[in-house]
Amino acid sequence: MNSILEVKHLSFSVGEKEILKDISFKIQKGDFLTIKGPSGSGKSTLLKLLAAIMNPSAGEIIYKGKPLSEYEITDYRKEVSYSFQNAALFGTTVADNLMFPYEIRNEPFDRERAIALLDKVMLSKQYLDQKITELSGGEKQRVALIRNVLFTPEVLLLDEVTSALDAENRKVISEAILRLNRENKITVLWVTHNTDEINDAAKTIEMKEGRLEDVSHD
Numbered sequence: 001m002n003s004i005l006e007v008k009h010l011s012f013s014v015g016e017k018e019i020l021k022d023i024s025f026k027i028q029k030g031d032f033l034t035i036k037g038p039s040g041s042g043k044s045t046l047l048k049l050l051a052a053i054m055n056p057s058a059g060e061i062i063y064k065g066k067p068l069s070e071y072e073i074t075d076y077r078k079e080v081s082y083s084f085q086n087a088a089l090f091g092t093t094v095a096d097n098l099m100f101p102y103e104i105r106n107e108p109f110d111r112e113r114a115i116a117l118l119d120k121v122m123l124s125k126q127y128l129d130q131k132i133t134e135l136s137g138g139e140k141q142r143v144a145l146i147r148n149v150l151f152t153p154e155v156l157l158l159d160e161v162t163s164a165l166d167a168e169n170r171k172v173i174s175e176a177i178l179r180l181n182r183e184n185k186i187t188v189l190w191v192t193h194n195t196d197e198i199n200d201a202a203k204t205i206e207m208k209e210g211r212l213e214d215v216s217h218d
């Protein structure tokens, strides 16, 4: 089977400092992969390269059989969505944030879909009109997550999206992500320190000092 995403001999350096060293792995459509490893081992850097926020120093990323460098970046970003810790919300209300993906696509806001997704992260439809300054950290992170999946992406890249949250918020978000993977067949790559989340994942890769230390499969 063709892999949806393939990382081939990927390296990333800043000046003399080698942050990622010859990383290679493949993932299949629908996979759920967690990426773990000590602080500073290069996990976020790897995700930023996959999100096309930075460019590798060597090696390549192949998405659906074609090098990332050959994609129009806006097309790639529609399919490969990136969420990070403390994602910024903007505008005044939750609705401002959930309308944004429709605005950039020149499509009418699908209020029913927004409400259905709010429900997946345990927020009622009343939250649409809630001011973002009146949300808790966990609620902000939940809104940020669903903003990224209103238009179902092929791949969801998640960087420590639950690390700063309490157990209850972590559970709501990790269950929503698992459902998106199982029900919507979204391929998930998740950088996380939380072992409860890791136990649910089918595959884990571990990084150490910029290298891939271990790849375990179910």
Ligand SMILES: Nc1ncnc2c1ncn2[C@@H]1O[C@H](COP(=O)(O)OP(=O)(O)OP(=O)(O)O)[C@@H](O)[C@H]1O
Residues within 6 Å of the ligand: 014, 017, 019, 037, 038, 039, 040, 041, 042, 043, 044, 045, 046
């Ligand atoms: N632009 C940069 N310039 C210089 N050094 C950088 C740059 N970006 C990252 N680094 C360094 O590269 C190493 C890997 O950073 P990265 O953020 O990818 O690690 P991480 O595994 O995600 O860590 P954490 O778990 O703490 O978030 C760190 O030593 C970091 O200081």
